[in-house]
Amino acid sequence: MFPAEIRFGVGTWAWGDRLLWDYGREYGKEDLTAAFRRYLNDGVRFFSTSSSFAEGDSERILGEFNARTPVDLLIATKYVPRIWHLRRSDFMDALKLSLTRLKLTKLDIYELCPPVGRMTIARMAECAAEVLDMGLVEQVGLSGYNAQQIDTFNEAFSRFGYSVACLEIPYNLLDRSIETNGTLDLCRSLNITVLAQQPLAMGMLTGKYDSEAPAAGSRRQMMLRYHTPSLDILLRTMNHIGLENNGKNCAQVALNWIYNKGIVPIPGTKTLPQAIENAQTIRWSMTKEQMNLLDTLTGKTEVRVPEEA
Numbered sequence: 001m002f003p004a005e006i007r008f009g010v011g012t013w014a015w016g017d018r019l020l021w022d023y024g025r026e027y028g029k030e031d032l033t034a035a036f037r038r039y040l041n042d043g044v045r046f047f048s049t050s051s052s053f054a055e056g057d058s059e060r061i062l063g064e065f066n067a068r069t070p071v072d073l074l075i076a077t078k079y080v081p082r083i084w085h086l087r088r089s090d091f092m093d094a095l096k097l098s099l100t101r102l103k104l105t106k107l108d109i110y111e112l113c114p115p116v117g118r119m120t121i122a123r124m125a126e127c128a129a130e131v132l133d134m135g136l137v138e139q140v141g142l143s144g145y146n147a148q149q150i151d152t153f154n155e156a157f158s159r160f161g162y163s164v165a166c167l168e169i170p171y172n173l174l175d176r177s178i179e180t181n182g183t184l185d186l187c188r189s190l191n192i193t194v195l196a197q198q199p200l201a202m203g204m205l206t207g208k209y210d211s212e213a214p215a216a217g218s219r220r221q222m223m224l225r226y227h228t229p230s231l232d233i234l235l236r237t238m239n240h241i242g243l244e245n246n247g248k249n250c251a252q253v254a255l256n257w258i259y260n261k262g263i264v265p266i267p268g269t270k271t272l273p274q275a276i277e278n279a280q281t282i283r284w285s286m287t288k289e290q291m292n293l294l295d296t297l298t299g300k301t302e303v304r305v306p307e308e309a
């Protein structure tokens with residue numbers, strides 16, 4: 001089971017990533033170090049990464065930070081199946097590489113990405129059970145699985161006597177699809193903790209970006225899915241709710257809305273000011289009326305799929 005006391009975490013896609021997130025230009029190691037330290041000071045100890053982020057550099061940076069702190073972190077990373085992964089040993093090799101980059105001998109949570117080629121759900125369930133049996137992993141989660149895939153994995157995995165701890169999946173005020181496509185209900189019925197990827201819609205919900213002031217670089221294209229005609233009114237409402245709550249900003253309102261749903265937000269963080277703001281998430285709560293207002297405003301929001309996707 002995912003630890004019940006962990007209600008907030010940190011996403012690390014941008015740690016070391018030059019291509020999409022501009023690491024090394026807009027922000028660097030010093031910014032990440034300051035953000036990491038601040039999170040620890042504020043009691044945040046859950047960090048989620050992936051073997052695929054920045055070609056392993058996100059894991060390396062997190063591993064370096066973890067090695068230097070006495071704080072007991074909860075670390076999740078991901079197994080990303082590749083078309084050339086044919087055998088159980090490919091799964092094992094990928095885990096060992098992640099452990100090396102993270103400077104760990106045992107991983108807290110190994111999240112499995114959706115099946116590819118010979119790495120079917122059944123095979124991954126078998127591999128996951130094996131690494132649990134060997135004591136290399138404490139718990140297993142899933143990432144990006146739909147309800148049907150979760151169900152299939154859970155059935156195969158439970159034959160080994162294990163259960164799924166968590167699911168990482170996009171969830172934010174502009175993408176509430178897990179509420180209606182069966183994913184959230186299934187997770188709740190199976191006691192799987194939901195971790196919200198892209199809780200700030202890649203930055204769109206901070207109010208910093210719009211079609212006239214888009215984000216720089218290749219991220220811009222990916223953020224297009226969050227452009228909706230109702231974005232302006234949503235951001236104005238969030239701003240208003242923030243002002244009614246001792247001057248919280250849009251990012252803080254977006255994260256608190258997720259937190260109040262019993263879902264664990266894992267905002268990507270690049271700098272100290274962002275860590276200071278995001279760590280506040282669990283220390284305040286908007287009112288029921290304010291939650292209802294945001295629910296009503298975004299209930300019918302449709303997420304646009306970029307044309308070339």
Ligand SMILES: NC(=O)c1ccc[n+]([C@@H]2O[C@H](COP(=O)([O-])OP(=O)(O)OC[C@H]3O[C@@H](n4cnc5c(N)ncnc54)[C@H](OP(=O)(O)O)[C@@H]3O)[C@@H](O)[C@H]2O)c1
Binds near residue numbers: 010078143252267277
């Ligand atoms: N396939 C996968 O495995 C996958 C896919 C997506 C996400 N995830 C996980 O989910 C995590 C979160 O998603 P994400 O990083 O894509 O997007 P996000 O959390 O929605 O947005 C993160 C970005 O918002 C900006 N930001 C963060 N805090 C802010 C604040 N307080 N004020 C203003 N701006 C702020 C930063 O970018 P700027 O400063 O540049 O605006 C930051 O990089 C990822 O880091 C990753 O761990 C995994």
